[in-house]
Amino acid sequence: MRRLSPAISQRIAMGILWLLTLATIAVLFYIIFYILIKGLPHITWEFLSQAPRSMGRKGGIFPMIVGTFMVSGLAVLIAAPLGVGTAVYLTEYTRESRFTFLLRFGADCLAGIPSIIYGLFGFVFFSIALGMGLSVLSGALTLALMVLPTIIRTAEEAIRAVPYAYREASYGLGSTRWQMVTRIVLPAALPGICTGIVLSLGRSISETAAVMLTAGSALRLPQSAFDSSRTLALHFYILSREGLSMEKGYATASVLIIIILVLNAFAYWLMRRFIRRAY
Amino acid sequence: MNQDKLIALALMTVALSAVTGLAVITVFIFKEGVPIIVDAGLRGFFLSSDWDPAAGRFGILSMIVGSLIVTLGAMALGGVFGLSLAIVLTQFCPAKLAAIIKPVVELLAGIPSVVYGFMGVVTLVPLIRTYLGGPGLSVLAASIVLGIMVLPTVTSISVDALQAVPRSYWEGSVAMGATKWQTTHMIMLKAARSGIVAAIILGMGRALGETMAVIMVAGNALEVPGSLLDPVRTLTSNIALEMGYATGRHREALFATGVTLFVIIMIFNTTALVIARRGAGKRGPK
Numbered sequence: 001m002r003r004l005s006p007a008i009s010q011r012i013a014m015g016i017l018w019l020l021t022l023a024t025i026a027v028l029f030y031i032i033f034y035i036l037i038k039g040l041p042h043i044t045w046e047f048l049s050q051a052p053r054s055m056g057r058k059g060g061i062f063p064m065i066v067g068t069f070m071v072s073g074l075a076v077l078i079a080a081p082l083g084v085g086t087a088v089y090l091t092e093y094t095r096e097s098r099f100t101f102l103l104r105f106g107a108d109c110l111a112g113i114p115s116i117i118y119g120l121f122g123f124v125f126f127s128i129a130l131g132m133g134l135s136v137l138s139g140a141l142t143l144a145l146m147v148l149p150t151i152i153r154t155a156e157e158a159i160r161a162v163p164y165a166y167r168e169a170s171y172g173l174g175s176t177r178w179q180m181v182t183r184i185v186l187p188a189a190l191p192g193i194c195t196g197i198v199l200s201l202g203r204s205i206s207e208t209a210a211v212m213l214t215a216g217s218a219l220r221l222p223q224s225a226f227d228s229s230r231t232l233a234l235h236f237y238i239l240s241r242e243g244l245s246m247e248k249g250y251a252t253a254s255v256l257i258i259i260i261l262v263l264n265a266f267a268y269w270l271m272r273r274f275i276r277r278a279y
Numbered sequence: 280m281n282q283d284k285l286i287a288l289a290l291m292t293v294a295l296s297a298v299t300g301l302a303v304i305t306v307f308i309f310k311e312g313v314p315i316i317v318d319a320g321l322r323g324f325f326l327s328s329d330w331d332p333a334a335g336r337f338g339i340l341s342m343i344v345g346s347l348i349v350t351l352g353a354m355a356l357g358g359v360f361g362l363s364l365a366i367v368l369t370q371f372c373p374a375k376l377a378a379i380i381k382p383v384v385e386l387l388a389g390i391p392s393v394v395y396g397f398m399g400v401v402t403l404v405p406l407i408r409t410y411l412g413g414p415g416l417s418v419l420a421a422s423i424v425l426g427i428m429v430l431p432t433v434t435s436i437s438v439d440a441l442q443a444v445p446r447s448y449w450e451g452s453v454a455m456g457a458t459k460w461q462t463t464h465m466i467m468l469k470a471a472r473s474g475i476v477a478a479i480i481l482g483m484g485r486a487l488g489e490t491m492a493v494i495m496v497a498g499n500a501l502e503v504p505g506s507l508l509d510p511v512r513t514l515t516s517n518i519a520l521e522m523g524y525a526t527g528r529h530r531e532a533l534f535a536t537g538v539t540l541f542v543i544i545m546i547f548n549t550t551a552l553v554i555a556r557r558g559a560g561k562r563g564p565k
Contacts, residue, residue, distance in 0.1 A: 006457075006458045006460070006461055007458065009458075009460060010458045010459060010460035010461070013460045013463075013464070014371060014459075014460065016363070017363045017366055017367050017371065018367060018371075020359065020360050020363035020364065020367075021363060021364050021367045021380070023360070024360055024364055024384070024387075024427075024430060025380065025383055027427055028383060028384075028386065028387050028390075031390065031394065031395070031398050032390075034398065034402070035394065035398075081293070082293055082296045082297075085290055085293035085294065086290075086293055086294040086296065086297060088290055089287075089290035089291055089293065089294040090294065093287050093290050093291070094291075102298060103294055103295070103297065103298055105298075105552075106297040106298030106299075106300075106301045107297040107298075108548070108552055109301050109545065109548060109549075110297050110300060110301050110304075112481070112484050112488075112544055112545075112547070112548035113301075113304065113488070113541070113544065114484075114487070114488020114489070114490065114515060114540065114544060115488065115490060116488065116490040116515045116518050116519055116537070116540075117304070117308065117488070117537055117540065117541055117544075118304075119518075119519075119522075120308060120311075120518065120522070120533075120534060120537045121303075121304045121307055121308055123522075124307050124308075124311055124534075125303065125304075125307050129307075145300045145304070148296065148297055148300065149297060152297060176282075176283055177283055177286075178282070178283060178286050199389075202389050203389070205391075206389065206390070206391035206392065207391075208391065208392060208393050208490075208491045209392075209490040209491055209515075209519055212519065213519075213522055233391045233393050234393075236391075236393055236394075236397070237393045237396075237491060237495075240393075240397050240400070240495075241494075241495065249397070253393075253394055253397065256391055256394065257390070257394065260386075260389045260390060260391070261386070263389070264382065264385065264386050264389050268382050268385075
């Protein structure tokens with residue numbers, strides 16, 4: 001058999017690769033537009049501001065919006081200081097050693113654990129062993145562990161990208177290490193760090209399996225961090241799985257997608273700013 | 280001076296949070312799950328497909344098989360598409376276009392898994408039922424949905440691996456008269472091989488661990504599937520489906536399912552880490 005000429009095989013290969021690429025992008029747009037087209041018409045002010053009635057067949061999703069932001073916001077509030085602190089320690093306060101290898105290995109493993117395992121763990125540890133029950137706090141602590149590796153990794157990258165000259169200049173002016181970190185390095189790395197935090201927030205909002213087992217599925221508006229709360233993603237799951245209301249399902253999914261779109265756009269904008277400033 | 284030492288110590292404590300978390304998770308999951316595995320015996324638990332919590336029989340073989348089949352199916356799809364995307368992004372695509380496609384792929388990673396599952400139910404499942412037969416909720420549906428979901432993981436890690444290949448490799452190959460495609464598949468893909476393998480293994484870990492989307496499209500039947508069109512239950516869906524009402528030994532058995540999943544995923548991820556690290560160490564200076 002005669003071999004294809006390099007030029008022709010290149011054409012064929014590129015054709016196939018581009019086709020697959022375009023197919024992927026098409027799938028993404030299909031999903032987003034499908035949900036938004038079916039859901040946007042049902043989003044009204046009442047839907048966003050009222051409590052659900054008859055298990056979610058009627059009424060709105062206000063308690064879920066509040067619950068989602070309570071759980072995810074709290075998760076990020078807990079994870080961010082731990083993650084950034086870890087990153088600062090790894091980059092500024094230590095040298096590569098067996099110990100840092102262990103720390104990184106721990107974070108890498110944590111990143112690979114599936115959300116349902118986090119759910120199981122959060123359920124026996126936070127909800128039962130520590131007596132938090134199914135609550136916003138239990139859900140938030142579980143999610144905090146889940147997003148911790150993401151925050152560590154992005155913060156570490158952002159801090160490493162700060163030019164070494166900044167540190168030398170700061171030392172040259174007689175600052176201590178802590179002054180150098182808090183006044184020079186962290187401000188310079190801030191947009192990069194924030195990108196990681198925003199993406200983690202998005203991931204917490206999208207999460208379903210872990211919050212289902214830890215934050216529960218109460219339909220009430222949570223009054224404090226110790227109340228159970230149903231998040232938007234879980235509400236959407238229950239609506240569609242139990243066939244309660246397609247309309248409300250699409251509308252809830254649209255709200256979720258819009259939140260994710262906004263957060264991703266914001267993270268992207270922060271990242272661009274960071275790149276422009278760092279180089 | 281003392282203050283600086285104190286801060287270093289405090290930061291070190293904070294830095295231990297991830298490892299501590301990992302340790303506590305491992306201990307608690309194993310503590311809850313291992314006793315019943317010992318009780319039921321390795322054969323009764325791992326090599327039996329008889330899952331009947333009411334009768335106290337907990338065999339998870341069909342779910343292990345189910346998880347692995349669905350994961351392989353997902354990787355066949357997600358691997359091919361994800362790698363193609365990575366190749367296009369790093370080798371063929373103008374930088375400006377890549378700057379648009381990349382965030383789009385990241386967005387794909389940001390969409391909640393319940394939305395993927397839902398889209399699978401309303402679009403894919405009816406298609407399979409009508410044109411291929413069977414109940415629609417099937418291995419095939421789960422594989423396709425998971426394939427799309429793990430694609431961003433495969434793409435982003437492969438992109439990193441391809442970008443880490445020294446530019447001089449590419450230049451050298453093109454200077455000798457190779458076409459772009461020859462350079463890509465003979466030089467770049469070979470040089471980035473370990474990173475790409477790591478990407479695919481990590482993608483498999485993702486697929487194996489995904490829960491909500493799989494529950495929605497896989498049908499969750501308690502049998503080893505005979506064909507791609509049969510429904511299937513995975514380890515993850517077993518936990519999520521029954522955790523809501525399980526008590527006593529049943530709940531322990533679900534934790535044992537979790538232990539199984541945990542161990543498989545840890546093997547996958549450690550393998551990927553080792554491969555990626557070895558690949559990164561081998562390469563010479565830029």
